[in-house]
Amino acid sequence: MSDPVLRLENVRKSFGDNVVLRDVSLDVAAGECVVLIGASGSGKSTLLRCVNLLERVDDGVVRLDGEDITDPRVDADRVRARIGIVFQAYNLFPHLSVLDNVTLAPILVHKVAAEQARSEALAMLDRVGLAAKAAARPDSLSGGQQQRVAIARALVNRPRLMLLDEVTSALDPELVGEVLDLLRELKDDGLTMILNTHEMGFARQVADVVCFLDGGVILEQGRPEQVLGAPAHERTQRFLSRLT
Ligand code: ADP
Ligand code: MG
Numbered sequence: 204m205s206d207p208v209l210r211l212e213n214v215r216k217s218f219g220d221n222v223v224l225r226d227v228s229l230d231v232a233a234g235e236c237v238v239l240i241g242a243s244g245s246g247k248s249t250l251l252r253c254v255n256l257l258e259r260v261d262d263g264v265v266r267l268d269g270e271d272i273t274d275p276r277v278d279a280d281r282v283r284a285r286i287g288i289v290f291q292a293y294n295l296f297p298h299l300s301v302l303d304n305v306t307l308a309p310i311l312v313h314k315v316a317a318e319q320a321r322s323e324a325l326a327m328l329d330r331v332g333l334a335a336k337a338a339a340r341p342d343s344l345s346g347g348q349q350q351r352v353a354i355a356r357a358l359v360n361r362p363r364l365m366l367l368d369e370v371t372s373a374l375d376p377e378l379v380g381e382v383l384d385l386l387r388e389l390k391d392d393g394l395t396m397i398l399n400t401h402e403m404g405f406a407r408q409v410a411d412v413v414c415f416l417d418g419g420v421i422l423e424q425g426r427p428e429q430v431l432g433a434p435a436h437e438r439t440q441r442f443l444s445r446l447t
Contacts, residue, residue, distance in 0.1 A: 206269050207232050208364055208395045209254065214263035216249055223249045225419030227263070231364070234393045238406040238427070241416030242442060247399040250416070251366040254397070255286045268363065284313065287357030288366040291373045293349045295341040295356075301328065302337040305356045313360065320359075327355040331385055347378030351385055358389075365389075367398035383409075403446060407431050415439045 207230040216224040223246040231237050239247045252258040254265055256272065256279040265273045272282045295304050305324035309315040315323070328334045331351040333344075341349050350370055357365060367386070371379040383405050390396065390409055400406060406413055406427055413430040415423040415438075423430055423439045434440045 205233065207266075208235075208268060209397070210264075210266040210269075211250075211254070212264040212266070214250075214253060214265065215261045216246075216253055216258060217261055222419050224253070224260075227416075227419070227421055229414065229421065229424075231395060231397060232411075233395055235395055235411045236390045236409050237397045237412045237414060238410035239397065239399045239414050239416060240401075240403070240406065240430075240442070245416040246419060247416055248368050251288065251368050251397065251399065254364075255288050255366055256282055257288075280312075284360060285363045286366060287360060287362035287364070289350070289353050289357050289368070289370050291369040293341075293346075293353035293373075295349055295352055297341055299341075300337065301333065301339050301341060301344070301352050304341065304352060305359050308356070309359055324355070324359055327359045328352070330358070331355045332381075345378055346374045347381045350374065350382050354382075354385060354389075358394075363395065365394055365396040367396060367400075369399050369401070371400065371402060401446070403431060403443070415442065417442070 209231040211227055211229040214224050214227040227250060239250065241247055249258060253260050260273050264271050267282060267285060302324055305327060306320040309320040310317055325334060325337060328337055331354060333348060333351055336344060371382050383402065387409055410427045412424060413427045414421045415430060417438050423434060423436050431443065434443060
């Protein structure tokens with residue numbers, strides 16, 4: 204078995220007295236989709252933020268392709284260049300065209316030549332079904348389209364790993380499907396991803412592994428049919444029963 208893309212080893216994170224991640228260990232293999240579920244405040248977003256070094260772990264180790272990225276000597280920008288992250292609020296720059304939103308980081312951060320950045324961005328917009336909107340301003344797009352642009356913006360850097368934090372939670376119900384369909388396609392393309400979601404139907408279809416976070420630990424972890432269909436822990440059962 205090859206090394207995991209991502210490995211968390213006994214990660215701990217507190218905010219003051221609030222212990223948010225108590226002892227989290229997790230492996231994510233290449234091409235795997237790991238879905239994090241758990242009550243609001245259970246630490247799902249904090250876990251993703253620790254992976255992408257938006258938060259610093261207090262203890263434990265995060266490894267990306269074997270490298271300890273929590274080592275303080277590691278250049279966080281270099282790590283973030285290998286990890287794409289998309290949030291609930293898509294945060295597109297309103298004054299830039301869709302295309303310029305996607306080329307911005309490649310040109311400014313990764314020093315890709317403008318022409319190359321443009322052709323790669325157009326290819327990625329085509330991938331998410333929005334090539335025709337390249338010249339449009341974000342606010343002329345639907346929420347679902349804007350979120351697909353945000354995903355294209357993250358993908359254009361060819362990340363080793365994608366982190367998706369409740370990317371459908373801000374969308375009107377009728378727009379959720381187009382974003383979930385895209386994620387399903389990206390998974391089929393072999394993208395490695397961790398996502399937080401309340402969409403249990405989607406988790407059941409797409410996740411290789413579902414992790415239930417509770418009290419700062421992964422209380423239960425396994426195949427979706429196991430964790431969602433026949434949870435072993437009473438707390439997982441209670442969490443799932445509250446959703447329906
Ligand atoms: P989830 O994404 O599962 O809803 P979060 O990771 O956002 O949970 O939050 C977990 C806990 O950490 C919550 O109690 C939240 O208030 C706290 N928390 C998150 N970020 C911060 C922060 N920057 N400063 C202080 N507390 C935070
Ligand atoms: Mg969250």
